[in-house]
Every structure is written in C-alpha cells, then in structure tokens.
Amino acid sequence: VNAGTRAPDLAWMRRQxxxxxxxxxxxxxxLAMLAVQGPLARAQVVRLLPADAQAAALSLDPFCAREIxxxxxxxxxxxxxxxxxxxxxxxAAVRVWRELNALQVAxxxxxxRDTLRLEAGMNLYGADMDELHNPLESGLGWTVAFAxxxxxxxxxxxxxxxxxxxxxxKLVGLVLEERGVLxxxxxxxxxxGGEVTSGTFSxxxxxxxxxxxxxxxxxxxxxVEVRGKPLAARIVKPxxxxxxxxxxxxxxx
Amino acid sequence: MSHVPPDLKYTKTHEWLRALPGGExxxxxxxxxxxxxxDLVFVEVPQAGRSLAAGEACAVIESVKxxxxxxxxxxxxxxxxxxxxxxxxxxxxxxxxxxxxxxRVRPSAAGALAGLLAAADYQAxxxxxx
Numbered sequence: 227v228n229a230g231t232r233a234p235d236l237a238w239m240r241r242q243x244x245x246x247x248x249x250x251x252x253x254x255x256x257l258a259m260l261a262v263q264g265p266l267a268r269a270q271v272v273r274l275l276p277a278d279a280q281a282a283a284l285s286l287d288p289f290c291a292r293e294i295x296x297x298x299x300x301x302x303x304x305x306x307x308x309x310x311x312x313x314x315x316x317x318a319a320v321r322v323w324r325e326l327n328a329l330q331v332a333x334x335x336x337x338x339r340d341t342l343r344l345e346a347g348m349n350l351y352g353a354d355m356d357e358l359h360n361p362l363e364s365g366l367g368w369t370v371a372f373a374x375x376x377x378x379x380x381x382x383x384x385x386x387x388x389x390x391x392x393x394x395x396k397l398v399g400l401v402l403e404e405r406g407v408l409x410x411x412x413x414x415x416x417x418x419g420g421e422v423t424s425g426t427f428s429x430x431x432x433x434x435x436x437x438x439x440x441x442x443x444x445x446x447x448x449x450v451e452v453r454g455k456p457l458a459a460r461i462v463k464p465x466x467x468x469x470x471x472x473x474x475x476x477x478x479x
Numbered sequence: 480m481s482h483v484p485p486d487l488k489y490t491k492t493h494e495w496l497r498a499l500p501g502g503e504x505x506x507x508x509x510x511x512x513x514x515x516x517x518d519l520v521f522v523e524v525p526q527a528g529r530s531l532a533a534g535e536a537c538a539v540i541e542s543v544k545x546x547x548x549x550x551x552x553x554x555x556x557x558x559x560x561x562x563x564x565x566x567x568x569x570x571x572x573x574x575x576x577x578x579x580x581x582x583r584v585r586p587s588a589a590g591a592l593a594g595l596l597a598a599a600d601y602q603a604x605x606x607x608x609x
Contacts, residue, residue, distance in 0.1 A: 337517065337544055405565070407521050407541045427520035427543050434521075453539065453546070 228351050242380065258319035260312050262331060263342070265469070267309035268301070270329045274322060283310075305339065306346020306465060344426050344435060347399065347464025353410055354397060354423045354437050362388055363439060365397035365464070393442070397423065399464040400436045400450070401474055404457045408436035408450060415449045415456060416440055422450060430467045431474065437464070481511035481605060484576055488592045489601035490552050495576060496592060499583065503558055504591060507581045508540060508549060508571060511605050516542040519568040524560020524582050531555050531584065538581050540571065553591040555584035 227235040236251070243249040262271050272280040279295040286292060288308070291300035298313035314322060327333060340350065349355045355364040362370075362385065370385060371377065400422065402408050408425025418441035425436030440448070440461075449456045466474050483489070488496045493512035497505045513519070521541040531537050536548035538560070560582045563570055571579035596604065 341543060405521060405523075407546065409546070427541070429543075 230352065256316055257313050258316040260314070260319060260323060260326075261303050261305070261309065262312065262326060263303045263305040263307040263309035265308055267307070267331070270326060270331050271299075271310050271312060273329060274325055286310075304348055305342035306348065306468060307342065308469065341426050341429055344424055344437070345428050345430055345465065345467035347466060349397075349437070350424055359439070360385065360388060360393070362393040363395045363397060365437070394418075395420075395439050396442055397437055397439050398444070399462045399466060400425075400438050400448070400459045401431070401462055401466070402434035402436075402450065402452075402457060402459045406434060406452045406455075406457050408434045408452065408459070413451045414438050414440055414444075414459075415451060416444045418443075420444060420448070428466060430470065431472055435466050481509065481514060482576075483509070483511075483598050483602045483605070485598045487576065487598065488595040489598065489604075490550070490595055491604060492550050494549060494552070496552075496595060497576075497580075498592060503583045503585055504555070505580050505583050506549070506551070507575055507579055508547075509601070509605075510575050512547070513572050513575045513579070516540065516547060517544055518542055519571050522564040522568040522571065522581070524562075524564060525557045527557055527559050529557040531557065540568075540581070549581055551584060552595060554587040555591070556587070558583040558585055 236253070239251055243251060268284060272283045275283055275295050275297075282292065282294050283299050286299065286301040288301050291298060291302070293299075296315070300311045301308070302311050303309045323333070343350065349364060349366070355361075355366060361367060371379075372385075400408060407427050408422050410422055410424055412422040412425065414420030414422060420438050420440030422436050422438045425434060427433070428435045438450075444461065446461045448459050448461060450459045462474055466472070484495070486497075489509065490496075493509045495507055495509050499505055519540060519542050521539070523539040525531070525537045529537070531551045531554060533551070533553050535551055537551050537557070538549035540547045540549060561580050563578065564581065571581070573579065
C-alpha cells in the first residue's frame with residue numbers, strides 16, 4: 227500500500243475481506259523495500275547477490291518478479307526507468323543501502339522521484355488521483371479490466387454507468403510552451419474549467435510539464451494561469467520521457 | 480553553515496543588498512535561501528523602469544520544489560534585472576552574492592539601507608530558524 231494511506235487502505239481491505247470468510251491480512255513489518263532505478267541499476271543490485279543467483283535476477287523480464295536468495299526481486303519501479311524493486315528483511319535494509327552507495331548508486335529523495343515519475347507519465351496519489359476522482363477521469367482506464375463481461379469487481383457498476391453516460395473529464399499531459407513552472411491547482415482556462423493536478427520543471431526536457439484534469443472537448447492548445455499570468459501550454463499524451471529519451475515532438479520556442 | 484558576507488545588508492526574508500557607487504543598490508537572495516530552494520529552474524526579474532513600493536514582491540525565483548518571491552524592502556525604481564538569469568538561473572545557486580545578483584534598483588529616498596540587518600544579525604536569524 228501507499229505509505230501515506232496505509233491506515234485507511236488496510237481498514238478498507240479488512241472491511242471488504244469480511245465478505246470472503248476466512249481471509250487473513252497480515253502486515254509484514256519485518257520486511258523493507260528498496261527501489262534501485264536507472265539503466266545500470268540491475269547490474270549493480272545483482273553484485274550484492276550470491277554468484278549462483280545473479281543470472282536468475284538478470285533474466286527477469288520487465289514487470290516480472292521472483293524470490294531469489296531470500297530477497298523478492300521485481301523488475302518494476304515508479305520512475306519510468308529500468309531497475310529493480312527489492313523486498314528484503316528490514317534488518318538488512320540499511321546495510322544494503324550503504325553497499326549500493328559504495329557501488330556508486332546515488333541516494334535519492336522524493337524530489338528526484340517526483341520529476342522522474344511525472345516525466346514517465348505516472349500519477350501521484352493525492353495529486354493526480356485520489357478518493358474524489360474515478361479512474362476514468364484520472365488516466366487510469368487502462369488499469370480496469372472490464373473484460374470478461376461477467377467478471378464482478380468492487381466498483382464495476384458505477385464505472386459501467388460512467389462509461390455508458392460518458393465521463394465528463396479526462397486527465398491529460400501538459401507541456402508549458404513559455405518560461406515558467408506548472409504547479410498543482412493552477413487553472414486551465416478552457417470552457418468548463420480545468421485544473422493542473424501535478425506540475426514540475428522537467429530536467430530532461432528543460433521545460434515545465436504537468437498533468438491537468440480538463441473537460442473531454444478541450445483543444446490541444448490551452449492557456450494556464452501561472453502566478454496570475456496566462457501562459458500557453460500544449461496537451462500531449464503522456465509519457466513525456468521513456469528511458470531518458472523525449473517522446474514529445476516539436477516543442478515550440 | 481551558510482556564507483554571509485560581512486559587508487552586505489540583509490532582510491528577514493533572506494535578501495541581501497549591496498550599495499553600488501552612484502547610488503544604485505544591488506539585490507539578490509542569500510546562500511541560505513538558495514540552499515533551501517534547491518536547484519533553481521526559473522527566475523523572472525522585474526522590468527527596467529518599474530516602480531516598486533516598500534515590501535513589494537518584484538522577482539520570482541523558482542526551484543523544482545518551490546516558488547519564492549523576492550521583496551524590495553524600500554520604495555525604489557528598477558534600473559535592471561540580471562539578464563543572465565533567464566537562461567542560467569543556476570547562477571544564483573553557484574554564486575548568490577556575485578554573478579547571481581537578481582536586480583539593481585535606485586531607492587526613492589536616502590538612507591534606504593539604514594533599517595536593514597547587518598551580517599551578524601542575519602547570521603543569528605538563520606541560526607535560530609528550525
């Protein structure tokens with residue numbers, strides 16, 4: 227679960243679990259998770275594994291995971307980069323972190339994570355998605371498996387209704403075409419009104435990017451009110467960057 | 480420990496001021512402020528000729544994590560903003576008291592720097608912040 231919403235998420239899961247009879251949910255306080263990301267990340271992580279386990283880790287395909295040498299290793303992450311997320315005994319986490327530093331793997335904080343995830347087109351909980359917005363207006367329709375048609379899941383009925391009636395708003399990517407910085411809550415000046423949900427200065431594109439929730443019929447060129455000034459922005463389909471390379475074509479100016 | 484040049488004046492909002500020959504005053508943000516903001520990505524300086532009231536926000540300094548206003552502590556008119564900052568905002572991080580100067584103003588009245596903090600007072604202010 228997202229650390230910030232751990233308590234309400236677990237409470238919700240336990241309430242739902244009551245319907246399923248003998249289902250136990252236990253928290254694993256004895257485990258920790260480290261994300262090691264970047265083109266060289268996997269090669270550095272496997273240096274910390276026993277020699278006979280390294281090939282197994284390197285053979286993992288993207289989005290696949292395996293328990294290897296007492297660690298749970300997944301070729302996943304929330305940065306848009308290649309790399310591993312490693313679940314390991316909590317008592318070993320600090321030592322492993324320092325061993326990675328010694329292998330020239332830099333410690334990073336949430337600021338670095340935020341620019342990477344936004345460049346990669348990934349939502350931030352509490353900003354681009356939250357309890358007040360449904361998945362279809364948050365760019366998350368691809369995460370909902372409506373098929374097979376008979377599959378029951380929590381939330382199916384209201385989402386079917388939304389699909390049938392039309393979802394009024396959508397989450398889009400924005401590239402600011404003038405100098406400045408997009409930030410959450412700035413207004414997108416379009417009929418029906420829109421709002422920036424996330425914004426930052428993209429180190430890779432050297433200009434500001436963000437997400438905004440806007441009405442479905444919004445045109446590709448919009449105006450965003452940035453610190454009281456109307457600035458031109460362009461709607462693009464995320465991601466903005468993949469594996470360090472720009473996917474955004476022809477930025478003006 | 481942030482660098483606080485002894486010959487400058489300071490404000491509680493982390494600006495520094497330097498009297499230039501000829502009556503102009505040069506301003507910027509302190510080493511403490513640039514460090515707190517992190518890598519700067521955007522700076523907007525005021526236009527030459529603009530009139531500023533005391534305490535008016537007159538420049539915008541943005542890092543990835545935050546946007547910050549720079550305030551002129553006295554009434555003045557803008558002589559010039561630093562033209563380098565449009566393409567190199569990082570000058571403020573690298574050299575906040577030198578090449579990272581933000582703007583030069585001409586105060587409306589004499590004695591503009593009189594009420595401002597001396598280096599030792601600014602140093603004490605920074606030390607007392609959480």
